[in-house]
Amino acid sequence: MIVNLFHALPEIISTKRLTMVRTTLAHSPSLFKIWSDSEVAEYMNIEKFTTVLQAEEMIKAINAEPAACRYTIFLNKEIIGSLGINEINSLDHTIEIGYELAKSFWKKGYMTELLTGFLSEIESYLPYKGVFAKVLPDNSASISLLEKLGFQLENQTEELDLYTKKVCTIFIYKLYFK
Incomplete structure (x- = not known):
């Protein structure tokens, strides 16, 4: 059974320094600035x-x-990125998460803080066994982040990279809830 995730999770999730608010069209101009950065994309x-x-x-x-x-x-009041749930893997009852920050906010500990809070909410509100993230092998910062949070490399697959228009290897990191 697929749970409508949009209604199961809180509208607002707060951490020590950051606030996550459900994405709306009003956020489009700020998110466009992030998603139009070639290094982020x-x-x-x-x-x-x-x-x-x-x-x-x-x-x-x-x-x-x-x-x-x-x-x-x-x-504070500045939009610095987004994160969320991309899809459900019904075979092993896990959900895919995805995230990005504006480049000027990389390597400041924000994503560690955000994912720690977000994963806690997912575990509390959703009936899934764990989460996974798809990562390009050369994205060492994301790999380090996931490993620090307890994710383990479980698999790799080949997918079309929409950025390069080439088939590439993708690592799949998983974290199972206790």
Whole structure:
């Protein structure tokens, strides 16, 4: 059974320094700035956005999908990224998470803080055994982050990289809840 994740999780999730709010179209201009950065887009497996309309369309698509949800990340009143649930793996009852920050906020400990809080909410509110993240092998920062949080490399697969338009290896890191 697929739970409508958009309704199961809280509207707002707060950590010590940051706030995650369900993503809305009002966030499109700020998220566009992040998603149009080629270094960010490369690790998101998306084509670099060139218009705000693309950000709006992505937000509409995510919000229309019952098995997905996205949160916009705020530092004070500034939007610095997003994170959320991308899909459900019904075979092993896990869910895929995805995340990104604006480049100027990399390596400041924000994503460790965010994922710790987000994973706690997922474990509390959703009936899944764990989570997984797909990571490009050269994304050493994301791999280090996931390993620090207890994720383990479980598998690798080949997928079309929408950024490079080539088939590439993707690592799948998983964390099972206790």
